[in-house]
Amino acid sequence: MITAQNTPQDSNNITWTAENSNPNLLGWMKGSPPAPDKIIRFDNGTYFQFPQMRWTVCHFEQLMPTKSVSRQLFAAVPFEKNELSGIDEVTFIPWGETEPMTWKQSFNANFTDGIIVLHRGKIVYENYSGCLTPTNRHAAMSLTKSFVGLLGEMLVVENKLDENKLIKDYIPELGKSAFGDATVRQVLDMTTGLDYSEDYADPNAEVWQHAAAGNPLPKPKDYTGPRTYFEYLETVQKKGEHGEAFGYKTINTDVLGWLISRVTGEPLTEVLSEKIWSKIGAEMDAFFTVDSIGTPFAGGGLNVGLHDLARFGQMILNGGTFNSQRVVPEAAISTIRKGGDLQAFAKSGYTSLKGWSYRSMWWITNNKNGAFMARGVHGQSLYIDPEADMVIARFASNPVAGNAANDPTTLPAYQAVADYLIEMDK
Amino acid sequence: MITAQNTPQDSNNITWTAENSNPNLLGWMKGSPPAPDKIIRFDNGTYFQFPQMRWTVCHFEQLMPTKSVSRQLFAAVPFEKNELSGIDEVTFIPWGETEPMTWKQSFNANFTDGIIVLHRGKIVYENYSGCLTPTNRHAAMSLTKSFVGLLGEMLVVENKLDENKLIKDYIPELGKSAFGDATVRQVLDMTTGLDYSEDYADPNAEVWQHAAAGNPLPKPKDYTGPRTYFEYLETVQKKGEHGEAFGYKTINTDVLGWLISRVTGEPLTEVLSEKIWSKIGAEMDAFFTVDSIGTPFAGGGLNVGLHDLARFGQMILNGGTFNSQRVVPEAAISTIRKGGDLQAFAKSGYTSLKGWSYRSMWWITNNKNGAFMARGVHGQSLYIDPEADMVIARFASNPVAGNAANDPTTLPAYQAVADYLIEMDK
Numbered sequence: 001m002i003t004a005q006n007t008p009q010d011s012n013n014i015t016w017t018a019e020n021s022n023p024n025l026l027g028w029m030k031g032s033p034p035a036p037d038k039i040i041r042f043d044n045g046t047y048f049q050f051p052q053m054r055w056t057v058c059h060f061e062q063l064m065p066t067k068s069v070s071r072q073l074f075a076a077v078p079f080e081k082n083e084l085s086g087i088d089e090v091t092f093i094p095w096g097e098t099e100p101m102t103w104k105q106s107f108n109a110n111f112t113d114g115i116i117v118l119h120r121g122k123i124v125y126e127n128y129s130g131c132l133t134p135t136n137r138h139a140a141m142s143l144t145k146s147f148v149g150l151l152g153e154m155l156v157v158e159n160k161l162d163e164n165k166l167i168k169d170y171i172p173e174l175g176k177s178a179f180g181d182a183t184v185r186q187v188l189d190m191t192t193g194l195d196y197s198e199d200y201a202d203p204n205a206e207v208w209q210h211a212a213a214g215n216p217l218p219k220p221k222d223y224t225g226p227r228t229y230f231e232y233l234e235t236v237q238k239k240g241e242h243g244e245a246f247g248y249k250t251i252n253t254d255v256l257g258w259l260i261s262r263v264t265g266e267p268l269t270e271v272l273s274e275k276i277w278s279k280i281g282a283e284m285d286a287f288f289t290v291d292s293i294g295t296p297f298a299g300g301g302l303n304v305g306l307h308d309l310a311r312f313g314q315m316i317l318n319g320g321t322f323n324s325q326r327v328v329p330e331a332a333i334s335t336i337r338k339g340g341d342l343q344a345f346a347k348s349g350y351t352s353l354k355g356w357s358y359r360s361m362w363w364i365t366n367n368k369n370g371a372f373m374a375r376g377v378h379g380q381s382l383y384i385d386p387e388a389d390m391v392i393a394r395f396a397s398n399p400v401a402g403n404a405a406n407d408p409t410t411l412p413a414y415q416a417v418a419d420y421l422i423e424m425d426k
Numbered sequence: 427m428i429t430a431q432n433t434p435q436d437s438n439n440i441t442w443t444a445e446n447s448n449p450n451l452l453g454w455m456k457g458s459p460p461a462p463d464k465i466i467r468f469d470n471g472t473y474f475q476f477p478q479m480r481w482t483v484c485h486f487e488q489l490m491p492t493k494s495v496s497r498q499l500f501a502a503v504p505f506e507k508n509e510l511s512g513i514d515e516v517t518f519i520p521w522g523e524t525e526p527m528t529w530k531q532s533f534n535a536n537f538t539d540g541i542i543v544l545h546r547g548k549i550v551y552e553n554y555s556g557c558l559t560p561t562n563r564h565a566a567m568s569l570t571k572s573f574v575g576l577l578g579e580m581l582v583v584e585n586k587l588d589e590n591k592l593i594k595d596y597i598p599e600l601g602k603s604a605f606g607d608a609t610v611r612q613v614l615d616m617t618t619g620l621d622y623s624e625d626y627a628d629p630n631a632e633v634w635q636h637a638a639a640g641n642p643l644p645k646p647k648d649y650t651g652p653r654t655y656f657e658y659l660e661t662v663q664k665k666g667e668h669g670e671a672f673g674y675k676t677i678n679t680d681v682l683g684w685l686i687s688r689v690t691g692e693p694l695t696e697v698l699s700e701k702i703w704s705k706i707g708a709e710m711d712a713f714f715t716v717d718s719i720g721t722p723f724a725g726g727g728l729n730v731g732l733h734d735l736a737r738f739g740q741m742i743l744n745g746g747t748f749n750s751q752r753v754v755p756e757a758a759i760s761t762i763r764k765g766g767d768l769q770a771f772a773k774s775g776y777t778s779l780k781g782w783s784y785r786s787m788w789w790i791t792n793n794k795n796g797a798f799m800a801r802g803v804h805g806q807s808l809y810i811d812p813e814a815d816m817v818i819a820r821f822a823s824n825p826v827a828g829n830a831a832n833d834p835t836t837l838p839a840y841q842a843v844a845d846y847l848i849e850m851d852k
Contacts, residue, residue: 033719061492064491066491078499
């Protein structure tokens with residue numbers, strides 16, 4: 001998965017807004033065939049440039065190979081709906097500003113493709129734009145990590161993974177890599193010391209080698225590097241010590257995905273299907289993008305429907321049950337909710353997320369409501385607020401990858417809706 | 427879609443049987459990562475060789491880009507089941523032989539991956555092997571054509587397509603190709619005169635140019651040919667006259683797929699979803715393989731669950747209704763069932779299918795039961811027998827592409843089960 005380095009202003013000095021970058025307006029891939037300047041191909045390098053990526057985030061399956069996460073043949077369990085028209089007028093002060101913004105305004109400010117607010121398990125707000133509808137699927141980007149992290153904690157509870165064991169105990173192939181002497185817990189919490197830069201702006205950053213290895217297209221003839229995600233992971237070198245600081249690096253999740261496949265004997269997609277996706281009344285199959293040998297991209301390859309993302313969040317808010325049936329052991333969820341090492345997180349430089357921590361590939365706000373999140377570039381988010389009995393699932397295609405760009409109009413908006421729901425319930 | 431030219435005996439003189447070629451036994455793509463000699467990649471040319479193809483037919487989505495046919499969010503309607511254990515012991519005489527074979531023996535003889543017999547709308551027989559289960563999807567190969575043919579007839583009934591108009595009236599880009607002065611009806615019934623060979627054994631056959639154009643991988647630097655299915659169709663030249671003889675050529679269906687997209691303004695996948703897939707209680711989304719600009723391969727790219735294939739057949743047997751709801755106009759189905767030109771078919775050289783005809787991309791047996799079929803290479807079949815109130819849906823991975831190889835142990839078997847059911851009902 002290549003992440004764009006775009007700003008809201010392109011070389012023609014167009015200032016992109018949610019309205020003028022709407023993929024339906026721009027007509028990407030419309031027509032049979034589309035006009036030549038409206039064609040988006042995987043191999044021509046434009047598919048993740050802005051504004052093309054606003055189309056791409058709903059169409060990964062037609063750009064590259066994928067692998068389904070089957071809902072199997074169980075009946076979907078539709079949400080009840082109890083829409084609260086007042087939410088659109090909820091106001092908040094964006095970080096660093098003085099003038100209030102409404103929830104409704106934040107929808108376009110964040111280039112939202114779709115958002116659902118659940119309260120007490122019912123849909124109280126739902127809205128779509130761009131390429132997303134209730135019946136298609138959107139790239140979850142790094143929300144994927146939190147799905148994989150939860151599966152990892154489930155295997156710890158089942159004693160199939162020992163959090164204190166070393167990675168090389170499970171995957172000897174990683175013995176000479178940086179991961180070899182890291183513990184399962186350090187990988188789960190991303191406190192590994194890795195010589196790996198995820199700075200997309202640096203053409204020499206290791207993330208580009210990772211992307212090249214995982215690219216499912218045939219390699220160029222002169223290519224000599226690793227040819228799969230697994231082969232890449234074997235090459236990663238150590239930098240610093242494990243266990244000292246939180247360092248957000250996607251390859252930890254790829255190792256966790258490998259661990260999950262190794263100890264279960266099944267592809268990650270199958271494990272997710274069996275343990276979760278077939279048990280929460282999902283409306284659609286999900287899917288992962290894969291590398292050239294069909295390995296799901298654990299660090300960011302999940303694509304899923306918005307209803308189903310919300311449904312997954314609700315199951316977690318419920319402490320691991322769906323429709324009163326146990327899906328995930330409560331211990332797996334309480335491990336996540338108790339959060340990670342505050343000092344390790346403080347060293348990571350997320351200055352705008354003061355007091356947060358990272359645990360099992362989830363972001364823990366440590367706010368007064370006990371909220372915790374899954375977060376993905378370009379504005380993907382799954383926000384679970386136990387105090388407000390609220391889940392917010394949002395897909396977006398913000399031109400800026402880093403969530404620091406949309407947090408100022410996202411996090412206070414989520415808190416304002418939580419306050420509104422708590423007040424309403426009094 | 428590249429079709430293998432394999433015989434049941436490979437270069438090591440292994441005589442392949444259903445048992446010794448079972449992909450689960452051979453372990454293709456098992457493990458994380460699979461052993462090097464068990465890896466099947468799209469670009470290494472082995473994916474459709476035998477016995478690898480017995481794995482591939484269930485895994486196209488992880489080899490190449492695809493496009494979903496959404497069931498949308500409607501509830502699946504499971505089949506009732508009333509299994510008749512006697513069917514396994516039904517016997518028949520394979521064509522050209524003297525000794526009887528049982529239905530049970532024919533399962534492996536045909537390298538069957540899964541088969542369902544419906545009688546009066548209920549499952550009376552169901553069995554799986556190889557890569558197929560009730561919850562995954564199998565390549566339908568040229569069964570695809572019959573789905574597209576039905577959509578074409580629906581658009582004729584809706585007056586969106588005029589069967590007497592010329593192709594160039596709808597698609598000016600095809601004006602200079604062989605298709606330009608063919609009528610919609612001639613394309614629907616494959617009575618076009620085309621300079622196009624589908625002989626996979628001939629390396630100069632036009633089918634290879636078609637495959638190269640539709641291949642979704644980046645083209646080699648020195649490639650100068652057409653880069654999409656549509657571009658290829660524009661190059662096809664005429665041979666003989668239209669309307670004189672049936673000539674089974676996949677590119678007719680690709681033209682029909684283009685027509686459907688042109689007159690509806692939607693991708694073929696979307697049209698199939700809206701008109702049929704969302705209305706028959708389908709259990710799973712289907713999908714098409716696509717070319718590099720996302721055009722579904724109308725001639726053979728459909729992948730679908732076996733239950734859903736049977737469900738589609740039952741809807742047609744019902745005259746176009748499902749659960750008493752109208753899905754397809756009755757006129758579209760009666761057009762198919764009345765069959766095509768017998769003389770045009772007789773000229774085509776299908777010596778073992780005497781008295782059959784071809785209409786709207788369906789094969790009409792003209793037997794005493796009024797049976798008609800969709801047929802795809804390597805043993806894919808959907809057989810509808812109105813007299814026996816029977817639908818047989820079968821996926822297979824027979825090492826021989828042409829159905830002439832399995833018809834001798836397929837068609838008399840189907841007839842024997844039809845006779846069995848008719849007798850039982852007396």
